[in-house]
Amino acid sequence: MSACRKSAIYRTGYIAAIAVGLVALPIAIAQATGTTIAETGSTLIYPLFRAWIDAYAKVDPAVHMTAGATGSGAGIAQAIAKQVQIGTSDAYMSDNEAMANPQILNIPIAISAQTVQVNLPELRGRELKLSGPVLAGIYSGAIREWNANPIAELNPGVSLPRHAIVPVRRAESSGDTFIFTQFLSFSAEDTHNSWGNTVGYGTTANWPSVSGELTATGNQGMVQTVARTPYAVGYVGGSFQDDAAKAGLITAMLENQDGKFLLPTPATVTAAAAELTPRTPADERLTLVFAPGVNSYPLINYEYAMVAEQQSNQQSAQAIANFLLWCISPQGGSADTLLKPVHFIALPTSIRARSELQITKIH
Incomplete structure (x- = not known):
């Protein structure tokens, strides 16, 4: 670690x-x-x-x-x-x-939980699996198209479009950015050029410049921006996942520490909390991101x-x-x-x- x-x-x-x-x-x-x-x-x-x-x-x-x-x-x-x-x-x-x-x-x-929302018109109604390292590749510009091998390998049998990915991030200082960049940092921490070793995490980040990237303000702004931008991907607080669903977005299944791909549900969020909350110190400053456990959804927080x-x-x-x-x-x-x-x-x-x-x- x-x-x-x-x-x-x-x-x-x-x-x-x-x-x-x-x-x-x-x-x-x-x-x-x-x-x-x-x-x-x-x-x-x-x-x-x-x-x-x-x-x-x-x-x-x-x-x-x-x-x-x-x-x-x-x-x-x-x-x-x-x-x-x-x-x-x-x-x-x-x-x-x-x-x-x-x-x-x-x-x-x-x-609460955070979700990753995707606007892929060709995949409406189907599942999409993503991992922290793949998302780090997208937000760093190393992975530029939806049918790139790292994404295709996570989604065998899924016909992914050959289209440029549009990463969307928050414009303002945001706890959602803090949670998301922690996930990118923690999920590939043993890689020399990992997100944690190059960008790190925080409520603001020194985001790599990616062609075509967009910014949005607030969770509602993230949902609206991803929804009106085909082939976009963005991170959205769990309290807005119903809005994202109404907009026709796909909630990605995310890979946890045990290699399982999960959606945010009461059961998977509770399982993740159970793994890490016992470590909470007296001042209660603790990350719950990327908890161990086969049933743990990886993006949760206090x-x-x-x-x-x-x-x-x-x-x-x-x-x-x-x-x-x-x-x-x-x-x-x-x-x-x-x-x-x-x-x-x-x-x-x-x-x-x-x-x-x-x-x-x-x-």
């Missing part, structure tokens, strides 16, 4: 999951009249956050909430700058960001709430803590009725306990 991979998984040291007492979620939440909670950030979690806001209005109608889909990079930056009370991100803060901003908590509030420990006043702090506790409660925001329609899964019990402990630090 490369030093890059070890740093991403073990950066704060291995801490086994421990049994801790769950913080009791208030059944009757004390209303905080006139309190406003502003959220911005991840476009992946935005559909879920909108559903949470609507549902929470019935729990505590005195709390006014707003949400913005501005990208994970903006979510982190605005939380640090105290421009919002909650910044959401698909990516945890980097080591440098965390050291420079020790007052910001990285709190997992749900688990969705984070970035929150300052110290708030402007006690009323605001209590309102934020109450809301986040509700979000991760199985009787609240983590009920299947809220998570399943937008393709999220709830935190495992041990991780919910860790998140609750972090939430108690908000004051």
Whole structure:
């Protein structure tokens, strides 16, 4: 395993999951009249956050909430700058960001998946298999046509078109880019000229220049750009996979560590989470990308709430803590009725306990 991979998984040291007492979620939440909670950030979690806001209005109608889909990079930056009370991100803060901003908590509030969407008119209704190394080849320009040997070898018997591939990537600082570039890095880490050794990963990346490439803003923008561009490929948050399906796109089956090609389903996302969540450290900054396990879908992640420990006043702090506790409660925001329609899964019990402990630090 490369030093890059070890740093991403073990950066704060291995801490086994421990049994801790769950913080009791208030059944009757004390209303905080006139309190406003502003959220911005991840476009992946935005559909879920909108559903949470609507549902929470019935729990505590005195709390006014707003949400913005501005990208994970903006979510982190605005939380640090105290421009919002909650910044959401698909990516945890980097080591440098965390050291420079020790007052910001990285709190997992749900688990999501990322998809790879393809616009191949000739293959509508059929399966397509892709791997991390092949996607790295596409996004580096080494693989330029859909019928190229590396793709054909993964899809025997499939008639692939001899047409130029159009790679689409995010234009803004994005947690989706962080997850996707981690997958490209980790899945071919032992190759000398691998993505990890040449480009690496992050919410932004020094993307290789590829003829015909396109950029898009937000997950909705990714779906729209891939949908209107025949022979395009792009990475899209799982909460938008229904939109992608309605647009006629193909959700690619992705190769995991065990060489199995899987689609993102509740079972495969849960299997991947079960493999890596026990390694989650106290500060909860951990990648879940490319988990081992025969049934593990390789592109999953924690969705984070970035929150300052110290708030402007006690009323605001209590309102934020109450809301986040509700979000991760199985009787609240983590009920299947809220998570399943937008393709999220709830935190495992041990991780919910860790998140609750972090939430108690908000004051």
